Structures are given as C-alpha cells and as structure tokens.
Amino acid sequence: MIVLRYDRGSVVARGGPIPHGRFDARAGAYRAPALLYREIVDHLEGGGTEYRDEALNAIPCPDLKSDIRLRDYQRRALDAWRSAGRRGVIVLPTGSGKTIIAIKAMEELGEAALVVVPTLVLVDQWRRELEEAFGVEVGVVGGGRHLLRGLTVATYDSASLRADQLGDRFGLLVLDEVHHLPAPRYRRVGLMYLAPSRLGLTATLEREDGAHNALLELVGDKVYEMEVDDLAGVHLSEYTVRTVSVPLSEEEQAEYDAQNAVYRSFLRRRGIRMRSARDFQRFVMRSGRDPEARRALLARNRAMDLALNSPAKIDRLKRLLLESPDDKAIIFTRHNSLVYRISREMLIPAITHQTPRDERSFILQGFRSGRYRRIVTSRVLDEGVDVPDASLAVILSGTGSSREFIQRLGRVLRKREGKRAELVELVSQGTAETRMSRRRKET
Amino acid sequence: MARTLISVFEAHVHRKRGDLTASLRSCEELGYNYKLVRGLSAVLEDRCVFEIRARVEPAEARRAAFDEAGRAVVATEEARSRALAAAAFRLGVSSGDLDSSLYADLWDEQALARFDGPSPLELLREYNFSLSLAILTAASRLEMTYKGVDDDLELLVGELGGRGGHTLDGLSRLTFEHRPTKRTGRDAAALEALLSRLLLKEGWSLAADVSQTSRAGKINLFELSKNSDGGLVTPSDLKRRSIAGTRARAEPAEQPPIEMVVVDEMASKLGVTEAEVMQRLKGSGRCYVDLGGVLVTPDKLRELEEALAAAPDMELTAVAGLLRRLGCRRPLPVLEALGYSVEWAGDRERSRVYKFRGRRGAK
Numbered sequence: 001m002i003v004l005r006y007d008r009g010s011v012v013a014r015g016g017p018i019p020h021g022r023f024d025a026r027a028g029a030y031r032a033p034a035l036l037y038r039e040i041v042d043h044l045e046g047g048g049t050e051y052r053d054e055a056l057n058a059i060p061c062p063d064l065k066s067d068i069r070l071r072d073y074q075r076r077a078l079d080a081w082r083s084a085g086r087r088g089v090i091v092l093p094t095g096s097g098k099t100i101i102a103i104k105a106m107e108e109l110g111e112a113a114l115v116v117v118p119t120l121v122l123v124d125q126w127r128r129e130l131e132e133a134f135g136v137e138v139g140v141v142g143g144g145r146h147l148l149r150g151l152t153v154a155t156y157d158s159a160s161l162r163a164d165q166l167g168d169r170f171g172l173l174v175l176d177e178v179h180h181l182p183a184p185r186y187r188r189v190g191l192m193y194l195a196p197s198r199l200g201l202t203a204t205l206e207r208e209d210g211a212h213n214a215l216l217e218l219v220g221d222k223v224y225e226m227e228v229d230d231l232a233g234v235h236l237s238e239y240t241v242r243t244v245s246v247p248l249s250e251e252e253q254a255e256y257d258a259q260n261a262v263y264r265s266f267l268r269r270r271g272i273r274m275r276s277a278r279d280f281q282r283f284v285m286r287s288g289r290d291p292e293a294r295r296a297l298l299a300r301n302r303a304m305d306l307a308l309n310s311p312a313k314i315d316r317l318k319r320l321l322l323e324s325p326d327d328k329a330i331i332f333t334r335h336n337s338l339v340y341r342i343s344r345e346m347l348i349p350a351i352t353h354q355t356p357r358d359e360r361s362f363i364l365q366g367f368r369s370g371r372y373r374r375i376v377t378s379r380v381l382d383e384g385v386d387v388p389d390a391s392l393a394v395i396l397s398g399t400g401s402s403r404e405f406i407q408r409l410g411r412v413l414r415k416r417e418g419k420r421a422e423l424v425e426l427v428s429q430g431t432a433e434t435r436m437s438r439r440r441k442e443t
Numbered sequence: 444m445a446r447t448l449i450s451v452f453e454a455h456v457h458r459k460r461g462d463l464t465a466s467l468r469s470c471e472e473l474g475y476n477y478k479l480v481r482g483l484s485a486v487l488e489d490r491c492v493f494e495i496r497a498r499v500e501p502a503e504a505r506r507a508a509f510d511e512a513g514r515a516v517v518a519t520e521e522a523r524s525r526a527l528a529a530a531a532f533r534l535g536v537s538s539g540d541l542d543s544s545l546y547a548d549l550w551d552e553q554a555l556a557r558f559d560g561p562s563p564l565e566l567l568r569e570y571n572f573s574l575s576l577a578i579l580t581a582a583s584r585l586e587m588t589y590k591g592v593d594d595d596l597e598l599l600v601g602e603l604g605g606r607g608g609h610t611l612d613g614l615s616r617l618t619f620e621h622r623p624t625k626r627t628g629r630d631a632a633a634l635e636a637l638l639s640r641l642l643l644k645e646g647w648s649l650a651a652d653v654s655q656t657s658r659a660g661k662i663n664l665f666e667l668s669k670n671s672d673g674g675l676v677t678p679s680d681l682k683r684r685s686i687a688g689t690r691a692r693a694e695p696a697e698q699p700p701i702e703m704v705v706v707d708e709m710a711s712k713l714g715v716t717e718a719e720v721m722q723r724l725k726g727s728g729r730c731y732v733d734l735g736g737v738l739v740t741p742d743k744l745r746e747l748e749e750a751l752a753a754a755p756d757m758e759l760t761a762v763a764g765l766l767r768r769l770g771c772r773r774p775l776p777v778l779e780a781l782g783y784s785v786e787w788a789g790d791r792e793r794s795r796v797y798k799f800r801g802r803r804g805a806k
Contacts, residue, residue: 347512
C-alpha cells in the first residue's frame with residue numbers, strides 16, 4: 001500500500017510510485033512537489049490504487065457561517081471557480097468585493113484556510129473582515145506574530161519562509177493580490193503547500209515581466225474576469241479620468257531639455273533603443289562599467305526628477321484641492337521625497353513604507369472617520385488597503401505601469417450613493433512624463 | 444579619495460544625513476569611481492552615530508499639526524503658519540520647534556552626532572575587509588589555514604554548514620563547501636565573525652572558489668594570506684559602532700548588549716520601521732542569528748535551546764515563564780522561531796508546547 005506524507009514542501013510516498021514522483025534514494029521513497037498533491041490523490045483514486053493519505057494534517061476548522069449575500073457577478077465568479085475544480089484566479093476591480101467571494105468560498109468549503117496577502121496592513125484588514133464575518137478567532141502569521149487557527153492570515157513573506165512548516169496545515173489557499181505569487185521569492189507558496197483548493201484574487205493579473213503565466217500551474221486558470229467599466233455606475237462609482245498638463249518653469253524646462261539631450265545623444269551615438277523594461281535594465285547595468293553611460297543615466301535621472309517632482313505641480317495640486325475642499329482625496333506620488341514635501345508644506349498626513357505601523361493605522365483610521373480629508377502617499381496604498389469613501393485621486397507622479405494606474409483608480413471606486421469619483425493626473429508638459437501617462441492608460 | 448571622503452564626513456558633524464548624502468553624491472562626480480566612493484562611504488558610515496534632534500517627539504508633532512490643519516486645505520504660507528502656531532501652543536513649544544520636529548525622525552533628517560574618523564590607511568584596510576567579506580558571500584568553497592587550534596573558528600565553520608578540519612605539524616586546515624549567501628543576515632554575520640577571527644591567527648591564509656553570477660557562474664579563485672595581504676585587510680573596531688540614538692537631544696550613549704530582539708516589538712517601541720531596526724542592529728556590530736523576525740546572539744540561542752530541551756514541564760504557561768526568566772518578554776514568536784509549536788486547548792493554562800521542527804534558519 002502506498003502511504004502519502006508531507007515533508008518540507010514535498011509529498012513523500014512510501015510503498016510505490018506516484019505521478020511526477022522522483023525516487024529519493026536517501027529517504028527510500030518517492031517525492032513530488034506539494035503543489036501536485038491533489039493530482040496525485042486523484043490519480044491514485046482513479047486508478048484504484050490502494051493508498052493511505054497521511055499528508056494533509058489540516059488544522060481543525062470551526063463551523064463557518066456568515067450572513068453575507070453575494071451580488072450577481074460575485075455569485076457567477078464563485079460558480080466559475082467551483083466549476084474549475086476549486087482552483088483558479090478571479091480578476092475583479094478594486095472595490096468590487098473580492099474579499100466577500102473568498103469568505104463565501106471558505107464558508108462553502110468549511111476547511112482550514114490560509115489567506116496570503118502582500119502587506120501587514122492587509123493582514124490586519126483580512127483578520128478583521130474574517131472575524132466579523134464568521135465570529136471566530138483568526139490566526140495571524142507575519143510581523144513577529146504566529147498564531148495558527150482554522151482561518152489564518154499570513155504575509156507572502158511569512159507564508160514563503162514557513163512553507164515547510166505550514167504546507168500541510170490548510171485545505172484552501174486564498175491568494176490575495178495573486179499577481180505577487182510568481183515573484184521568485186514567493187513562488188514557494190504555490191509550490192510547497194498541499195492545499196487542494198486555491199483561489200487567486202487580483203484586480204490586475206498581467207505582470208510586465210510575463211511571469212503571470214506561472215499562475216496557471218501554481219493556482220489555476222483565470223476563471224472569471226470583469227473590468228472597471230463593466231461595473232461602473234452599478235456596483236462601482238461612476239468615474240472620470242482627467243489629465244492636466246502642468247508646464248515647467250522656464251529654468252526647469254531649460255534644465256530638463258539639457259539633461260534629456262545628454263541622455264538622448266548617448267543613446268543615439270551608441271545605437272541603443274529603449275523598447276522595453278529589459279532594455280532599460282541593460283542600460284543601467286552598462287552604466288556600472290561605462291562612465292559615459294553613467295553620465296547619461298545620471299542626466300536622465302535628473303531630467304525625470306524635474307518632470308516628476310516639479311514645484312509647479314504642487315501649486316496646481318493646491319488649486320485642485322481648493323476647488324473641491326470637501327472631497328476625500330488621496331494624493332499619489334512616485335517618490336517619497338515628494339510625499340514628505342507635500343505633507344510638510346500642506347500639513348497633510350503622509351503614509352510611506354517608512355511610516356511606523358501604529359501611525360499608519362492612526363492616519364487611516366482618521367481618514368476613515370473624516371478627521372483627515374486628505375492623505376498623501378507614494379506606493380504603499382496602491383493596492384489592497386481598504387480606504388472607503390475617497391472620491392478624488394490625484395496622481396502627482398507615477399510610472400508607465402497600467403497596473404499601478406488601475407490600482408490607484410480603484411482606491412476611489414467604492415460605491416456610495418450620489419458619489420462620482422474623479423482621478424486627476426498632473427503631468428509635466430513637454431517632458432517624457434506625457435508618454436508615461438499615455439502608456440499607463442493604454443489598457 | 445579616502446582623505447576627501449573622511450573630510451566630507453568630518454564637515455557634516457551636527458548636520459543632516461540628507462546633506463551628507465548629497466555631498467557624497469557630488470564626490471561621485473569629481474572623477475572618482477562612484478562604486479569606490481559608495482564603498483568607502485559605507486565603511487565610514489559604520490563609524491557614525493546619527494540621532495534624532497527634535498524638541499517634540501516627531502510622531503506627536505505630526506499628529507498635533509495634522510489635527511490642527513484638520514479638514515481645511517492648507518494652501519498658503521499664512522494658513523500653514525496659523526495651523527502650526529495653534530498646534531505649537533497646545534504642545535507648549537514654539538512654532539519653529541514644532542516645524543523642525545515634524546519629520547526629524549526621517550532617515551535623511553537625522554543629524555550626524557558623532558563621527559569617529561579613521562586615517563585614510565585605516566579606511567582602506569577596513570574597506571578591503573568589507574570587500575573581502577562581500578566576495579566570500581559568493582564563495583562555493585572555502586579553505587583556511589592557520590597556526591595552532593581554535594575551537595571558536597571550528598564552531599563558526601559549523602555554523603556555516605562545514606565540519607571540523609585537521610591539524611598537521613601545528614597547522615590547522617579547515618575546508619568546507621559553502622552555499623553562496625546574501626550579504627546580510629545570519630550566514631553573512633557568521634562569515635564576518637569567521638574572517639575577523641581568522642585574521643587574528645598566526646600564519647593565516649584563505650582561499651575561496653567564488654562564482655560570478657554576472658558571468659554565468661564562472662569560478663574564480665580568491666586568495667588572501669597574512670604574508671602577502673596581512674597589513675591591507677583589517678576588520679573595523681566593532682566596539683566603535685553603536686546604535687543611533689532615538690531620543691530627542693539625547694547624548695549618544697554606549698548601548699547595553701542586546702541578546703535577543705523581536706524585530707516588530709522593537710520597531711514599535713522605537714517608533715521606526717522593522718527595516719530600520721534591522722539596519723540599526725546590523726550597524727551595532729554584534730553577531731546575531733536571524734531566526735526570521737527574531738534575532739538572537741549565538742550564546743543566547745544556545746542558552747535558550749538548552750533551557751527548553753531541559754524544561755520539565757511543557758505546559759505553555761510554564762514554558763513562557765521559563766523564557767521570561769531568560770529575558771524574553773514575548774515568548775510566542777521566540778518559541779515559534781526555535782521550532783516549537785503551541786497546541787492551543789481553548790485557554791493558556793491547558794495549552795502545551797511541542798518541538799516539531801528544527802529552528803528557523805538552522806541548517
């Protein structure tokens with residue numbers, strides 16, 4: 001008889017071979033990645049092979065009952081996931097209630113579930129949501145905490161670091177912001193956990209490096225997708241996107257043109273074309289050994305700094321906020337230096353990766369309650385964090401990434417009676433930023 | 444270049460770290476190789492003590508200022524001054540003090556309180572040591588020889604996954620396979636301790652096979668010996684380093700040795716991020732074993748492991764009490780890091796602790 005056990009990220013079979021198993025002479029057993037556990041069990045079942053399954057050692061799960069009702073598209077998404085064998089990725093815009101779908105999936109399955117999220121803020125947010133939905137204590141792994149429960153929330157970091165210890169303890173993996181999973185250091189979460197059921201959630205599946213294709217193996221296929229425009233007006237707020245061109249001052253423009261010319265002329269002389277992120281990465285690597293390339297890189301950085309962080313943008317931002325003083329606004333920048341400059345100058349609370357956890361919670365709580373009408377941030381609020389009721393997003397600077405753009409837009413789309421959301425991007429006129437702005441909106 | 448950089452650091456005592464960084468960046472444009480400027484500066488930074496200079500705890504200053512600004516749009520200098528003045532009045536400080544305290548805790552805003560400058564030659568020796576260490580992190584095999592026997596060196600080799608060597612004619616030889624590692628963390632700390640200790644031995648020499656990731660893993664031989672390089676490589680004096688002060692206007696003081704750190708707890712206590720805590724501990728010069736969220740000195744780790752192995756009662760309350768007596772204020776993350784699991788039985792009294800894995804980070 002074949003006996004299946006779990007051992008540090010692998011399914012180990014004694015007594016006979018298993019599909020995808022390699023014989024491990026030291027252990028005297030066959031070994032296969034934990035990811036294939038369900039496939040192995042299905043194969044043994046289907047072939048009528050006698051086996052004993054001692055691999056999954058799931059934490060007992062309390063009775064899960066919630067009174068949450070799904071909207072029609074949430075129901076369709078859950079049905080699609082179920083039909084795909086409880087594996088796969090659901091792609092829905094921010095604010096459309098992906099968490100609710102996961103809660104229903106947990107309720108339906110009634111097995112120990114591990115929710116994996118990218119940040120500690122999201123850990124706390126999910127824990128609160130789950131405790132509220134089911135009235136049970138929820139475990140947390142991450143940020144120095146380690147409390148295992150039938151429902152547990154972990155960061156990708158912790159779930160990955162402790163994959164060999166936790167890989168056999170859950171029947172369901174919920175992978176929030178699942179586009180993070182294919183990153184090399186997080187891939188272990190997909191590979192080393194037995195979890196037969198896997199649900200990936202995201203608003204933006206595609207990665208610029210193409211690594212999202214790995215999700216098919218690690219989680220399953222995309223089973224359901226709706227875009228912002230499919231839900232706007234009904235389940236999400238109506239919204240507008242406005243691009244405002246802000247001219248640089250004369251001196252800034254002259255400096256920008258001079259620096260940009262150094263960069264462009266280098267590319268031209270060397271016959272380098274920038275068609276992708278990979279091309280730029282190669283250029284940066286070259287600058288490490290080629291002084292001329294380094295001068296060109298520094299010139300390009302100075303030019304971008306002028307375009308992205310121009311003082312004229314702050315003046316325009318002030319006018320914009322004065323035009324709608326009652327709107328709850330989130331101001332996004334690309335660099336922390338600009339965050340702190342705005343925070344200091346306009347006395348707006350700031351959140352960056354350097355903000356201590358307690359202060360970040362305090363600011364978000366203040367924003368929720370209305371004590372603060374505006375917050376300024378770089379990239380930490382781009383995804384996931386539940387910030388209800390913001391109706392104005394101002395992109396002061398960003399990248400050309402459409403994912404970043406969609407996520408920032410998502411911050412203001414939560415539906416509220418009578419609300420009309422607006423996203424305003426301030427773009428330095430006559431600079432490379434205009435191209436970046438076009439690129440991020442292309443999808 | 445070494446002399447120039449040392450003088451830049453000396454000129455920035457009592458000035459902000461951001462100004463120092465900007466000046467160092469300018470040095471990169473003086474025709475020096477920027478990688479050398481950065482490497483030497485990193486070594487010099489280990490000789491700096493930075494501190495937060497603020498009349499009001501920065502987080503408190505921010506809260507007061509933002510609360511005062513409240514829902515209004517602060518779009519003019521007058522509106523800003525009014526809000527700051529009102530907040531400062533409530534806190535009993537001047538507007539200027541409040542303003543300068545707002546973000547005094549940011550990395551770039553911290554002041555260089557003390558700089559223990561080396562001579563240019565000392566700097567180059569310490570740089571060579573750091574560079575050697577960086578190279579060794581990419582080594583796939585190391586061989587060390589030295590006169591006499593040194594149990595501590597063998598222990599450190601064991602820490603890195605190697606085994607004891609052999610001694611012939613009074614000359615010890617330790618050879619071991621090494622998995623290339625990151626330049627920070629537990630293995631890097633063990634490598635640093637190993638190299639520092641080796642350099643103290645008579646007749647030491649070191650050879651390493653080093654793989655170059657940028658050249659498809661091509662292997663190069665890296666060699667150092669007391670005879671040819673002994674005067675060119677020196678570890679920095681670890682005692683000179685200390686953790687940056689965190690209190691307003693506090694004089695930098697010698698820190699008591701910290702044997703065990705739960706990183707998120709310390710971050711919360713100091714009001715900084717976990718990354719900053721890691722950075723400070725790295726700069727403290729002490730050797731820590733990184734158990735993932737929990738850092739412990741090798742001696743303390745041994746003490747904890749021995750105490751737990753000998754514990755007569757594995758009920759959670761008893762084990763937690765034992766750990767607290769050993770100076771551990773939050774037993775649960777430490778237990779987890781050491782490979783123990785708590786089986787919860789509804790209440791703490793009946794919950795038990797089991798050893799179920801090797802400690803994190805253990806080979």
